[in-house]
Every structure is written in C-alpha cells, then in structure tokens.
Amino acid sequence: MQKHNTPMLDELENGPWPSFISGFKRLRDQHPEQRINEVSNDLLGQLEHSYETRKGYWKGGTVSVYGYGGGIIPRFSEVGKAFPKSKEFHTLRVQPPAGNYYTSDILRQMADSWEKYGSGLVTFHGQTGNIMFIGANTENTQHFFDEINDYGFDLGGAGPCVRTAMSCVGAARCEQSCTNEHKIQRLLVNNFTDDVHRPALPYKFKFKVSGCPNDCMNAIERADFAVIGTWRDDMKVNQDEVKAFVSAKGRQYVVDNVITRCPTNALSLNDDDTLNVDNRNCVRCMHCLNVMTKALSPGDDKGISILIGGKRTLKIGDLMGTVVIPFMKLETEEDDDKLVELAEEVIDFFAENALEHERTGEMIERIGLVNFLEGIGVDVDPNMVGSPRQCSYVRMDGFEDAAKEWFDNQAEKAAG
Amino acid sequence: MAKDMREPIETGCPDGFQYMHPTMRKNFGLWDYHEHPRPGVLVHVAKNGDKVWTVKAGTQRILDVFTLRLLCDIADQYADGYVRFTIRSNIEYMITDEAKVQPLIDALEKAGFIVGGTANSVSMISHTQGWLHCDIPGTDASGVVKAMMDELIEEFKNCNMPNRVHITTSCCQINCGGQGDIAINVQHTKPPKIKHDLVANVCERPSVVARCPVAAIRPAMVNGKPSLEVDEKKCICCGACYPPCPPMQINDPEHTKLAIWVGGNHSNARSKPSFQKLVAAGIPNNPPRWPEATAIVKKILAVYKEDARDWERINDWIERIGWPRFFELTELPFTKYHIDNWTGSRKSLNASTYIRF
Numbered sequence: 001m002q003k004h005n006t007p008m009l010d011e012l013e014n015g016p017w018p019s020f021i022s023g024f025k026r027l028r029d030q031h032p033e034q035r036i037n038e039v040s041n042d043l044l045g046q047l048e049h050s051y052e053t054r055k056g057y058w059k060g061g062t063v064s065v066y067g068y069g070g071g072i073i074p075r076f077s078e079v080g081k082a083f084p085k086s087k088e089f090h091t092l093r094v095q096p097p098a099g100n101y102y103t104s105d106i107l108r109q110m111a112d113s114w115e116k117y118g119s120g121l122v123t124f125h126g127q128t129g130n131i132m133f134i135g136a137n138t139e140n141t142q143h144f145f146d147e148i149n150d151y152g153f154d155l156g157g158a159g160p161c162v163r164t165a166m167s168c169v170g171a172a173r174c175e176q177s178c179t180n181e182h183k184i185q186r187l188l189v190n191n192f193t194d195d196v197h198r199p200a201l202p203y204k205f206k207f208k209v210s211g212c213p214n215d216c217m218n219a220i221e222r223a224d225f226a227v228i229g230t231w232r233d234d235m236k237v238n239q240d241e242v243k244a245f246v247s248a249k250g251r252q253y254v255v256d257n258v259i260t261r262c263p264t265n266a267l268s269l270n271d272d273d274t275l276n277v278d279n280r281n282c283v284r285c286m287h288c289l290n291v292m293t294k295a296l297s298p299g300d301d302k303g304i305s306i307l308i309g310g311k312r313t314l315k316i317g318d319l320m321g322t323v324v325i326p327f328m329k330l331e332t333e334e335d336d337d338k339l340v341e342l343a344e345e346v347i348d349f350f351a352e353n354a355l356e357h358e359r360t361g362e363m364i365e366r367i368g369l370v371n372f373l374e375g376i377g378v379d380v381d382p383n384m385v386g387s388p389r390q391c392s393y394v395r396m397d398g399f400e401d402a403a404k405e406w407f408d409n410q411a412e413k414a415a416g
Numbered sequence: 417m418a419k420d421m422r423e424p425i426e427t428g429c430p431d432g433f434q435y436m437h438p439t440m441r442k443n444f445g446l447w448d449y450h451e452h453p454r455p456g457v458l459v460h461v462a463k464n465g466d467k468v469w470t471v472k473a474g475t476q477r478i479l480d481v482f483t484l485r486l487l488c489d490i491a492d493q494y495a496d497g498y499v500r501f502t503i504r505s506n507i508e509y510m511i512t513d514e515a516k517v518q519p520l521i522d523a524l525e526k527a528g529f530i531v532g533g534t535a536n537s538v539s540m541i542s543h544t545q546g547w548l549h550c551d552i553p554g555t556d557a558s559g560v561v562k563a564m565m566d567e568l569i570e571e572f573k574n575c576n577m578p579n580r581v582h583i584t585t586s587c588c589q590i591n592c593g594g595q596g597d598i599a600i601n602v603q604h605t606k607p608p609k610i611k612h613d614l615v616a617n618v619c620e621r622p623s624v625v626a627r628c629p630v631a632a633i634r635p636a637m638v639n640g641k642p643s644l645e646v647d648e649k650k651c652i653c654c655g656a657c658y659p660p661c662p663p664m665q666i667n668d669p670e671h672t673k674l675a676i677w678v679g680g681n682h683s684n685a686r687s688k689p690s691f692q693k694l695v696a697a698g699i700p701n702n703p704p705r706w707p708e709a710t711a712i713v714k715k716i717l718a719v720y721k722e723d724a725r726d727w728e729r730i731n732d733w734i735e736r737i738g739w740p741r742f743f744e745l746t747e748l749p750f751t752k753y754h755i756d757n758w759t760g761s762r763k764s765l766n767a768s769t770y771i772r773f
Contacts, residue, residue: 011704012559015566018528020558023480030482043548050547050556051703054669059662060551066421075549091549096501097432104488104497106435111481111488120481124501127544127592134478134549146422154427165429169500172432172440173460173468173510175447182432190428197426213684217503220689221595221682257727261686287685291727294449313591314656315629317758318691357627 001038003028004045004083008052027120035085039119039135042083049079063090063138065145068197071155072141088137089119092144093130093156095164095189098182099172100125109151117144128206129166130156154193160357161199162347165189165207168216176289177211178229178302179330184209184339188225191340195347202354202363205347212298214286219310220321224350224360225343226307232327233299234279241295246273258288303329304339308346308372309361319361322369324376326383345376379409437498437510439468455575456531457517469517470508471495473529474540474565474572477505478548478558486527494520504540504582506533530572538571538717541583544592552659553587554602554672555701560585563705564600567714578724578733581717584680589654595680597730598716599692600709602701603675604666607651611663612638619644619661627656674699674709678716679731690731696748712748719745738772 012021021044028040050056063074073091080087096102102124110131114122119135126132131153136144145155156164165188168174170181188207195201208219211229219226246254251269259267263285266278275295289296306328307321325342329335346360353375354363364372373380382388433441443462450460458470475483487507491499494516495509502508507529509520521531533539541564544550546557564583571577584596591601615621621644625633632650636643644657644664655666666672676699680692695716699709716730723745724733734742743750756764 008704009559012562015562016569017474017530017562017565018476018483019562020476020478021562023476023478023483026482027480047548047556051559054555054672054701054703055667056547056550056553058549058551065424067424073549075551089549095429097430097435099432099436100501101432101435101437102499102501103435104491104499107484107488107499111484115481121478122481122484123478124505124507127542127594142421145424149425149427152427152430154425154429166503168503171445171447172436173447173470175449175460177445177447180445186429186431193426193428196428197424215682215684215689218594218682220684221680221691253726256725261727263686283684285684285686287727290685293451297448312594313589314654315627318591318595320689320691355626356623 001034001041003041004048006044006048009044009048024121031115031120033115036115036120038085039089040086042086043089043119043135046077046079046083046086049082058089063141065142065155068155070158070161070197070199073158074138086119086135089135090138090141092118092133092136092141093126093128093158093164094133094148094153095156096125096129096131098167098185099170101172110148110153113144113147116147117141128156128163129208130164155197157196157199157204159199160201160203161197161205162189162192162195162201163204163206164196165209166217166219167209168211170209170211174211175293176214176286176298178231178298179209179211179227179304181209181211181229183336184227184304184330187336187340188227188343191343192347201347201351203357203359205350205360207343212286213284214290220307221310221318222312223310223321224308225346226310226321227339228305228307229302230284230305230327231299231302233301235277235282235289235299236297237275237277238295238297239274242275242292243273245292245295258291261287261291263287303327306342309359309364311359311361315357316362316365319359319365321361322364323381323384324373324378326381342376342378349375380406435498437468437496437512439466439512440510442466443468452535452575455537455573456521456534458534459514466512467514468510468512469514470510471517471520471524471531472502472506472508472533473524473531474506474533475529476558476562477540477543487529490520490523490527494523502533502540504533504542506540530569532573534575536575536577536579536581537573538568538577538581538583540572541565541585542593542596543585544587546587550587551662552655552667554604554655554667555587555674556703557585557587557593559704560600560706560709563707564710564713567710568717571717577717577721579727579729581720581730582680582682583713588658590656590659595682595690595692597678597680597692598713599677599680600713601675601677603673603697604653604655604668604671605673605698606668606671607646607648607653608655608657608664608666609668610638610644610646611665612641612643614663615643615661616641618663621661624657624661624664627660629654629656633657669701672701673697674701674706676709676712676716679734681729681731683729686727686729686732687735694754695742695746697753715748716746741772 167181208223310321584593586593677692
C-alpha cells in the first residue's frame with residue numbers, strides 16, 4: 001500500500017485536542033485488516049485533496065437496505081480513480097437508544113460489527129441525533145444493517161421523512177425533568193417507523209424532547225414538533241436552602257443574579273432572606289432554578305408544552321417553533337394516545353398541505369397559524385401569540401361567532 | 417432474488433433503560449438537586465440520598481474503533497461500564513463512588529481526552545460533516561473544530577466564562593450546525609458557476625427553480641441544451657440550488673468565505689430563545705487551521721469574559737450593553753451588510769430613542 005502524503009492534514013495532529021486525523025492514521029497503520037488500512041489511506045488522500053483545493057468531492061446517489069427507502073447517506077467519490085478504496089463511502093444513520101445511554105458491551109458489539117463491514121469510523125452522534133457509521137461500500141451497508149438489526153438497532157431517517165428523534169438526559173439524571181423524555185421520544189418516533197424508513201413526506205419532520213424549558217435539545221429552534229416538559233402549579237421553594245444560599249453568596253449576589261434576572265419580575269427577596277414567588281406570573285423560564293438548584297424545584301403538577309414549526313435556514317430563513325399546545329398532562333395511557341394522535345394529525349396535515357421541500361414551519365408561515373390549527377383540530381389560545389394582531393386590515397365579519405365559540409369552549413372546559 | 421433477502425425488523429428507537437446505569441434507573445424521576453464540584457464533574461443527588469458523579473470529556477467526535485474501545489476500557493475500569501453521549505458529542509461517565517472520580521479523570525487525561533465542558537465553560541463545538549462526508553460542503557467541519565478547540569482548550573477545561581458558551585460550525589448556509597452563542601458558518605459570496613452541459617442530465621429543472629429563495633433562477637437554453645440561468649443581480653449566493661443540482665457550482669476555493677454569528681440561545685432562561693446575529697464576514701476559508709476565524713472567536717470570547725456579568729449568555733450580555741458597544745469592544749467593523757433586509761427585517765431596526773452614549 002502506497003501511503004498518500006498528507007502534509008496539510010498532518011497539521012491537525014498538532015495541538016492538545018484529540019485529533020481525528022490521528023485516528024484515521026491508526027486505522028491505516030495499525031488495524032489488522034488490510035481492507036480498513038486501504039480505505040483509511042484513500043480517505044486520507046481524498047481529504048488532503050479537499051484541503052489543498054478547498055473543495056468537496058462527494059456526490060449523493062441512491063442506496064438503501066432491503067425493505068427500506070432511506071436511512072443511508074450515499075456517498076460516491078468524484079475522484080474515485082485516484083482514491084479507489086474509499087470511492088463508495090456511505091454513512092448508515094442508526095437510531096440511538098433514547099437518551100443516548102450505552103454500556104461498554106453494546107459499544108464493543110457495534111465496533112466489532114462495524115469493523116467487519118465498514119471503515120471503522122463512527123460518530124456519537126450526528127446533528128439530527130443518529131449514530132453515524134461513516135464509510136461502508138454499497139454491498140456492506142446491507143450486511144452491517146442485518147447484523148446490528150438482529151441485536152436491536154434500526155436505521156434512522158434520511159431524506160423527506162420522519163427523522164430520528166432526540167431527548168435530553170432527562171429524568172434519568174436531572175432534577176429539572178418534568179416528564180418522561182425517553183418514553184415520549186419512543187412513543188412518537190416509533191409510531192412513525194414506516195414514515196422514518198420510507199421517505200414520502202414533502203420534506204423532513206423532526207421530533208425533539210426536552211424535559212424542561214432549558215431545552216437542552218434545542219427543540220424549539222430545530223424541531224418541527226418540540227415537546228418541552230413544564231409544570232403549572234407553584235414552584236417548590238425550600239426556604240431553609242434559600243437562606244443558606246443567601247448566607248453563602250451574599251444578598252447582592254442573590255439580587256443581581258436571581259431576583260433581577262427574572263423576566264417577569266416574579267421574585268422578591270424578603271427581609272428575612274426568604275424568597276417570595278409570584279407564581280401566577282412565573283413563566284417557567286428556569287433561570288432561578290438553574291442558579292439555586294437546591295432551594296428551588298419544579299412543582300408537582302407536571303406536563304408538557306408543544307411547539308410546532310422550528311427549523312434551520314433553508315429556504316425562508318430560520319424559524320422558531322410556535323406554541324400549539326400550551327399545556328397537557330402526560331400521566332395516563334389516554335394522555336399518551338392524545339399526544340400520538342396530535343402528532344398524527346400534524347404529520348397528516350403536513351403531508352397533504354406542504355409544498356415539495358417545505359418544512360412544517362414554512363407551511364404555517366405560508367398559510368397562517370389559524371388555518372393550520374383548524375386543519376389539526378386545535379382551538380386558538382392566547383398563549384400561542386406574543387401579541388394579538390397589530391393591523392386593522394383584516395375582514396372580521398365572523399367575529400361574533402368566534403367570540404361565542406370562545407365563551408362556549410371556556411364554559412365547556414370549566415364544566416370539565 | 418428478493419426472497420433471499422432478510423426482512424428488516426422495524427424496531428425504531430431502542431429503549432435506553434437497558435443501557436442506563438442502575439443508580440439512574442433506580443432514581444428515575446427522583447432527583448433532588450445537583451452540584452458542580454469542579455470543571456468537568458457534576459454530582460446529582462437523589463431524594464433518597466443516592467449520588468451519581470458525572471465526569472464529562474471531550475473527544476475528537478469522529479471516533480476510530482481503537483478510540484471507541486479505549487473509551488469502553490475506561491468505562492469498565494472506572495465507571496461500571498456505563499456511558500452516555502451529550503448533544504455536543506462529549507462522553508459522560510456516571511459513577512456512584514466518589515473515590516473513583518479522580519482516578520477516572522486521570523485515566524481520561526492520560527489517554528488524551530479532555531475533561532471539562534460543564535457549566536460556564538466553552539463546551540465542545542457542535543459540528544457537521546464537511547469535506548469528510550457531505551456532498552455540498554464549502555469547508556471542512558472536523559478540521560475547523562480541531563484547530564479551534566486546540567486554541568480554546570483552557571476554556572473547555574475551566575469554568576471562567578460568565579455563563580456557558582455553545583459554539584457551532586456549519587459548512588454551508590443551510591446551517592446544519594444550528595444555533596450557537598457563537599456560530600462559524602460558510603458564507604458564499606459569488607453566484608453559482610453553472611456547468612451547462614450537465615444540467616439537463618442531472619437536474620430536475622422545475623424543482624431547482626422552486627428551491628431558490630429569491631426567484632433568481634429560470635430555465636434557459638444554453639448552447640442548444642436545456643439548462644438554467646441565474647439572474648446574478650437577484651442572486652443572494654445562498655447555495656440552495658446546489659444540493660438538488662450539483663452543476664450549480666456554488667463552492668469556490670476563494671469566494672466561499674466564513675462568517676461569524678453570535679447570540680443564538682436555545683434556552684428559555686431569562687429571555688425567550690434567540691437566533692444568532694451576523695457580526696463578522698469575509699473571513700478566509702483557510703485550511704488546515706483557519707487561524708483568521710479562530711482569532712475572531714477568541715477576541716469575542718475575551719471581550720465577553722471581561723465585560724459580561726455572571727449568568728449572562730452572549731445574547732443576554734449584548735442585550736444589556738447594546739450592539740454599538742459590542743462592535744466597539746470587539747473592534748469588528750459594522751457595515752451595511754449587518755442591517756437585515758430579509759422578510760420581517762424592520763422588526764430588527766431600532767424604532768426608539770434608546771441610544772447609549
């Protein structure tokens with residue numbers, strides 16, 4: 001094997017941060033299997049060529065496993081003649097366990113399977129949340145999938161389909177968790193396995209679940225369907241711990257970093273160093289709970305908020321998700337069914353009404369939130385808006401009927 | 417042949433419970449509070465008094481199987497064989513014996529991993545695939561991140577920032593890297609160069625026309641062949657036409673630049689989630705170590721560290737001091753390109769007399 005010279009990549013072996021290039025070279029120089037040595041060598045060669053010319057040399061194509069239409073990112077080299085051993089270098093997107101937990105045993109089992117069929121390179125995880133097994137040729141994608149599928153792993157989404165979902169560390173290790181994030185993730189995404197594996201939607205559709213409004217999964221900014229844990233009763237205050245915190249940090253620190261940072265001025269520090277909370281005006285932003293983790297906790301009446309329509313730049317610019325369900329409980333099987341039914345309504349409406357390559361948020365931007373809500377059968381709620389309409393140029397001859405509907409709905413809710 | 421093929425088992429997302437540390441399973445939903453004894457380490461305390469120490473470490477993200485097995489060996493030796501990965505691809509070890517914390521840290525550091533990334537540190541840069549695997553990248557991802565983390569490593573290992581700093585990179589303007597306190601993203605500066613000979617064979621022309629955000633692409637006959645043409649006065653050089661039609665060559669060794677954006681924040685804490693805003697552009701895409709981009713990131717971080725108050729994320733800090741002061745302190749030029757003209761842009765203008773002197 002003639003090793004490619006990689007003077008530019010070699011520069012990335014300098015410095016204290018772990019070097020991915022050194023890892024590629026280990027596979028080239030130390031791995032017992034010649035196939036992996038050669039693949040790594042040509043991959044290094046092509047990457048060096050990219051560094052020299054400042055251009056990428058991969059093109060897409062169509063590769064999937066038997067029975068599925070997606071889940072693999074096909075890559076064929078445009079410079080495969082010069083780097084033949086890595087000329088087919090597909091990524092398998094594999095769904096991680098909810099919450100991204102692993103034992104060393106399962107990781108080793110994956111490594112064993114992967115070096116049988118692939119390049120030996122893997123990432124935990126890609127930006128959508130998949131385990132990325134980077135670098136298999138077309139034939140081996142099937143063999144690798146068959147092997148890991150037998151021990152419980154399945155492909156994620158690629159293309160216009162329901163994508164692999166993500167949830168935070170959640171109730172497994174976080175006191176701020178207001179729901180069972182992993183259960184929600186699996187309830188939602190596993191209800192749509194057909195839509196994950198056989199891309200047939202207008203464009204991608206992502207679920208992300210964060211257990212509290214800190215939103216560690218970036219769900220509001222990145223998910224078409226963001227589920228965020230929250231609570232609606234009073235936050236819990238351990239006044240002894242508040243006093244201990246004030247005593248340890250000083251009053252000025254508490255005023256500057258807790259009291260005045262509340263976005264709705266819902267906090268005040270009493271003269272005896274206890275905390276007063278205006279819970280009716282607390283918006284569950286999480287700041288004070290983040291600072292005083294021992295003293296403050298979410299309340300007991302927990303549930304979720306759902307925001308729809310977050311996405312990145314292409315094509316009309318970044319969009320945040322919008323509140324569509326301000327609060328719902330998730331305690332009973334009926335509650336779980338309601339959540340899944342809502343997701344089905346949203347995806348059905350999206351499938352029927354979005355234009356090709358249009359995300360849910362863009363569709364809502366085009367048709368207006370009210371049309372979307374009517375399509376999925378959800379009533380309007382003032383929690384859905386930052387402010388009501390500002391411009392008077394709108395036809396309102398149905399206003400009286402809508403007002404009556406509002407009062408009827410309120411009465412219905414009050415009656416339970 | 418199909419009858420010989422194995423039918424897939426459509427199990428979807430596996431249950432994480434089977435791979436979870438037993439103490440976390442036992443205390444699922446029963447945690448009381450957490451503390452941060454030192455950078456890179458968190459201790460979570462359950463209502464029954466059980467404790468879990470989490471040690472977080474940065475890696476090269478693209479792991480070779482040797483490195484993956486090394487991480488597993490460390491898990492077996494020091495952490496009961498359980499790990500998890502964070503959204504920023506850091507590895508976390510969970511242990512119940514405080515006496516094992518320091519030996520675990522020592523083992524990770526001896527193996528070349530970097531312990532840190534918790535609380536008010538600069539965490540691992542979240543990134544995309546770049547030249548290594550993407551079909552449309554304007555730059556590399558892993559290389560940019562490696563070069564930058566070499567320079568920011570002390571900020572990863574220590575907690576000296578006013579609040580946490582999330583950095584992201586993206587190799588095209590679709591921005592798969594997402595929102596960050598600081599984002600380093602590709603910014604194309606010239607319209608695509610069209611390989612007219614290939615368009616008819618490779619591209620579905622109506623969907624390419626439909627993909628353009630500013631309707632600058634139309635079908636055209638070029639040299640007697642069906643192709644596409646771009647109104648270069650309208651073109652915003654976003655590259656959206658390139659994925660569905662590779663002959664619309666947007667990547668250019670010289671004119672594909674980097675831009676830096678700040679103030680993206682996913683959390684609801686203190687203020688609603690925010691999108692990042694442009695602060696610097698025209699930065700050369702300069703492999704293998706991208707020093708120009710790193711220098712600007714370091715400058716922004718230095719000013720933030722010096723000027724922001726405790727708990728202020730970058731967006732909170734700029735909200736307080738105002739954008740003019742941000743540009744003054746960072747010594748970055750403010751240009752006409754910083755004034756938005758996209759849909760809804762008037763909301764970004766200052767419609768008040770709120771002016772700091």
